[in-house]
Amino acid sequence: MLSVENLSVARGGMPVLSGVSFTLAAGEALVLRGPNGIGKTTLLRTLAGLQPPLSGRIEMAEGAGAYASHADGIKAQLTVAENLAFWAEVHGGKLTDAVFEAFELTELRDRLAGTLSAGQKRRTGLARLGVVGRPVLFxxxxxVSLDRFSVRMFATFLRDTHLAGGGCAVIATHIDLGLEAPELDLTPYAAAWDAGGGADEAFL
Amino acid sequence: MIALLLRDMTLAVRAGGGFGLGLAFFLIVVVLVPFGVGPEAAVLTRIAPGILWVAALLAALLSLDRIFALDWEDGSLPLLATSPLPLEAVALMKALAHWVTTGLPLTLAAPVLGFLLTLAPEAYVWLLASLALGTPALSMIGTFGAALTVGLRRGGLLMSLLVLPLYVPTLIFGAEAVRRGAEGTGATTPLLFMAGITFGTIALLPFAAAAALRVNLR
Amino acid sequence: MSIWEYANPKKFIATTTPVIPWLFAAAGVAIVGALIWGFFFTPDDYRQGSTVKIIYLHVPSAMMAINTWVMMLVASLIWLVRRHHVSALAARAAAPVGIVMTLLALFTGAIWGQPMWGTWWAWDPRLTSFLILFLFYLGYVALWQAIDDPDTAADLTAVLCIVGSVFAVLSRYAVLFWNQGLHQGASLSLDAEENVADVFYYPLLLSLAGFVLLFLALVLLRTQTEIRVRRTRALLARSRRAAPEARA
Structure with a gap:
């Protein structure tokens, strides 16, 4: 479903990771590990198509990927249901009760997102992934800001709904989600300090 | 696309100040002018077309930096960029939402304020027509400026500096149409020029705005 | 061997370094020569008297003000299409030169206008257009200054330059329309080219050549500076990355 070959990515004109390769089939997940600043976010943004790779290949069906970052994209002035309905409509998907149940939002659906706690807001942001209907999640x-109970809830959604439904996911996280997913430590892929290919290369 | 338009309009209404602030600013500027130039009706009648257009332009400018900044801060923008909506459509819808919440109310309020400035009676219809045709261009050009400066911490002032020179042709043709309407000398020509600018910007600037957004999201 | 080889920063610096002094020298000779020729060896105009002689500064600076923008537009397009950094930096380097040329044109115009029209400034279409051009330059430079990442800044300013060019042309025609609309037929034409006599024409041409050479010299020099700034930045970033490994 997702095949990455010899990928190099850059941040701020400097290469951060090089030679990253992996493949994911339907139902598989991959957990990215590595110290802060190694380039997990940069790699995910590149995979999601927000920034171009320095070199290498990403093979994925067009429009299959969905990206979720630290920021939720949840509007404080809209209710939980309105927020999710918006993203469902943009992606041409449907907003079903199952999504509210999976993320324990049924009772919160008519609350303004601005009045939610950080964890509840985060759950709303993650519930977005349930309505966009994209098979490859980044x-x-x-x-972040989820309690242990909510983490388990999210892991359950990933395993039983998303992966079981034929999706796959690349996840950068520092905690154990309880998924039986292989881990990819990015430390060996860190680009050498004199690696070429960045925007500054022509000037060195 | 419609979902985005509706969301932005809902946000403008609920956040407060979407409709109200621009209109209030428009009113205040127009009220201040007689204090500055004196209460003589003849003088006011003469400068009313220009003042109304400049005030409407500044009022539209006021809310431009909200077009993308809020979506940038809460992370909606990268999510929109990876959604099936093309960024060009996002830019166009953002401009449309800005027009509905700013340009349209300004257009509708302008005749009332024209009354305050003793605008010539023949000019009212031209004032309405020129603002209705011209404010969409103001919103579209402003959306482009907002897209250019979205990633900057203090982009608001810079955006005004970038956008105001781009407003020159629209302002000239718009105010000229009203002025000629007041004098009764062929206001159609400037109005047509301005319509050309408006349709041209709507056709082309979404692409420039989307290109700027892509660069900023990188 | 293609022309794009000179888009390599090192090659660019190596090639232009020996040329720049000659360009400055030639520009100096041409401008000083044209001014001396123009000031002392041409007659006064029968109508304008000696004030006509400011033409040798005014017309070339005005032409260069516009040409600089055109050069920035071309450089921006090259950057967007071919991603040559030198092109983007040349556009950046040219903008302040353009600002100075625009200001020079406006000031010499005011000095010329005062005795001729009895006013330093009039909202004549041509004067107004230059004022608007000045605003465009300001916005362009401000956008370059505001963005930290050099490639992002290059991309965004290139887009602004292209859109700005279209609107600058629109403004020019809008302003023509606007002023004729204000006072029918009345026009304070600055168009000296149409009726300038041969005796003024040749020194003017020489001065113009001098301004072009000066522009080239300044832009090449400033582009070199921009390249070196960018190189310093790149080296610093690299040494910051290398430092932890050196310690380990």
Missing amino acids: LDEPT
């Missing part, structure tokens, strides 16, 4: 620290 998740950047999805469990």
Whole structure:
């Protein structure tokens, strides 16, 4: 479903990762590991198509990927249901009760998102992934500000709904989600300090 | 696309100040002018077309930096960029939402304020027509300026500096149409020129705005 | 061997360094020569008297003000299409030169206008257009200054330059329309080219050539500076990356 070959990515004109390769089939997940600043976010943004790779290949069906970052994209002035309905409509998907149940939002659906706690807001942001109908998820620290119970809830959604439904996911996280997913430590892929290919290369 | 338009309009209404602030600013500027130039009706009648257009332009400018800044801060913008909506459509819808919440109310309020400035009676219809045709261009050009400066911490002032020179042709043709309407000398020509600018910007600037957004999201 | 080889920063610096002094020298000779020729060896105009002689500064600076923008537009397009950094930096380097040329044109115009029309400034279409051009330059430079990442800044300013060019042309025609609309037929034409006699024409041409050479010299020099700034930045970034490994 997703095949990455010899990928190099840059941040601020400097290469950060090089030679990253992996493949994911339907139902598989991959957990990215590595110290802060290694380039997890940059890699995910590149995979999601927000920035171009320096070199290498990303093979994925057009419009299959969905990206979720630290920021939720949740509007404080809209209710939980309105927020999710918007993203469902943009993606041409449907907003079903199942999504509210999966993220325990049923009772909050008519609350303004601005009145939610940080964890509840985060759950709303993650519930967005349930309505966009995209098979390949790129998740950047999805469990920030979630309590242990909510983390398990999210892991359950990933495993039983998303992956079981034939999707796949690349997840950058520092905690154990309880998924039986292989881990990819990015430390060996860190670009050498004199690696070429960045925007500054012509000037060195 | 419609979902985005509706969302932005809902946000403008609920956040307060979407409709109200621009209109209030428009009113205040127009009220201040007689204090500055004196209460003589003849003088006011003469400068009314220009003042109304400049005030409407500044009122439209006021809310431009909200077009993308809020979506940038809460992370909606990268999510929109990876959604099936093309960024060009996002830019166009953002401009449309800005026009509905700013340009349209300004257009409708302008005749009332024209009354305050003793605008010539023949000019009212031209004032309405020129603002209705011209404010969409103001919103579209402003959306482009907002897209250019979206990633900057203090982009608001810079955006005004970038956008105001781009407003020159629209302002000239718009105010000229009203002035000629007041004098009764062929206001159609400037109005047509301005319509050309408006349709041209709507056709082309979404692409420039989307290109700027892509660069800023990188 | 293609012309794009000179888009390599090192090659660009190596090639232009020996040329720049000659360009400055030639520009100096041409401008000083044209001014001396124009000031002392041409007759006074029968109508304008000696004030006509400011033409040798006014017309070239005005032409260069517009040409600089055109050069920036071309450089921006090259950057967007071919991603040559030198092109983007040349556009950046040219903008302040354009600002100075525009200001020079406006000031010499005011000095000329005062005795001729009895006013330093009039909302004549041509004067107004230059004022608007000045605003465009300001916005362009401000956008370059405001963005930290050099490639992002290059991309965004290039887009602004292209859109701005279209609107600058629109403004020019809008302003023509606007002023004729204000006072029918009345026009304070600055168009000296149409009726300038041969005796003024040749020194003017020489001065114009001098301004072009000066522009080239300044832009090449400033582009070199921009390249070196960018190189310093790149080296600093690289040494910051290398430092932890050196310690380990």
